[in-house]
Amino acid sequence: MTDSASRLNAHYDALAVAGGGNLLRRLRAAFRAAGCDPDRLTPEAIAGIDQLHLGGRAASHSLAALAGLGPGERVLDVGCGTGGASRLLAAEVGCEVIGMDITTAFVAVAEWLSAATGMAGQTRFLCADAARTPLPDAGVDVVWCQHALMNMPDVPVVLAEWHRLLVPGGRVLLHEVVAGDNPEPLALPVPWARTPATSHLQRRGALETSLAGAGFSPVCVRDVTDAALAWRQKHTRREAGEEAGRAPLPGPALIFGDTFVEMGRNLRDNLAAGKVRILEGVWRRA
Template sequence: MIVRLQAAFRAAGCDPDRLTLDEIAGIDQLHLGGRAASRSLAALGELRPGERILDVGCGTGGASRLLAAEYGCTVVGVDITAAFVSAAERLSVATGLAEQNRFLCADAARIPLAGGAFDVIWCQHALMNMSHLPAVLAEWRRLLAPGGRVLLHEVVAGDNPEPLALPVPWARTAATSHLKRREALEVSLAAAGFGPVCVHDVTETALAWRQKHGRREAGDAPARRLPGPALIFGEEFVEMGRNLAGNLAAGRVRILEGVWRRTD
């Protein structure tokens, strides 16, 4: 993946060893809403400079870098995919943020870090890939300091029981999609010791964003010169995006952003 990324940035006229957050936005904010969604969640969670954040399911590290650069936080990103972790490390070096970010390849249910080491657990579009939710949430509670917060931006199952149109960015088959209904997710968070502070349904905003970007990806708007999500997801990405928009519009999935606090 790193070789592919370097070649793509060179082809776009960029130095792959010296990149800006604007230049890499297309391949490091892979969730619905991009950087705007990350900033919305950060504002909802009232992040403060110096806070210690664990970015669960960090992918290529985009949210980790944004939180370091714009909010003055120190961030550890964790992802189970080694290629994403390697790309995240390389991109943080290229953007001059390596001292504020570090990345770890690990299962979200078994993270080899000390308990109570974080003020915030940050997670965007990752739980729907995890089949073992109680174990993941127990690990979050262990890793959070007393009074710590969970900031979550997540895809959940909608009210429409029809099967998902597949593939989507998180799953190519139904067997690898682990969507939870909002009610079940909130029950699981409460059982794990997290109380809700503020929870919003942001489906309509997410759908509008996906439709806008879908037109661009399909060629109805001028193509971006900089590398985009297809570099990460492959040739199926346009179909994935189209299916995701369809699932959102049909009510098969919805998008939540929210803050929960560890109860003690």
């Protein structure tokens, strides 16, 4: 495991590293405590741990619609986390999806959640580094990536790998956090980083230059920061209430720990202060 992979596993599986137990076993126990059979779950029951990026399912719907995704398209979901977007694209769009993440615990949880929701036959997952993917050349029609590039220290290498994986004319679909115009340091921790060591934010211009250099042309790119901030403000209020009232179904705090409410507040404040912005876009491989 590379140093970067070790840092990311330590960040996203911090409770296990701190002695809080295996993430999969912890989540299964939490569902049992909430009165759910952990081997028979509904999309509604897993909503709190399904899609961990800003905007949740709505952001995934928006990105899929922007790209005009259709049935049968082969999609690689890079940085799939617990697999929520992979399941959504398979169930609602009819895509053939492979979810990939560098965090071992996330891949195990993604496989379990797909099996528990009856989606095991429509999704598959692998644990790998986005810069070194064990998949063949020109094997996918779409690379899908939501809130993962900001964890990757060498974006040009990753983009070159995506170019290799995509068929000619294939598309990159991004919903990504980028650095804003406010140069002040980020308020930390945030969901993707507790320290600067795992945060590799790029400015929008630098990211677009890297995409162009890797052979990708923009189809449609838009700034969706305002919508992301509104969503984060709403969920920050809800999470504060859940912290006091202890909502019965598992949520992100079971993954990130008690600091998750602080992470959410800091992300809200970073968005409001212009320290980060959110892009949604489609690029096409030449």
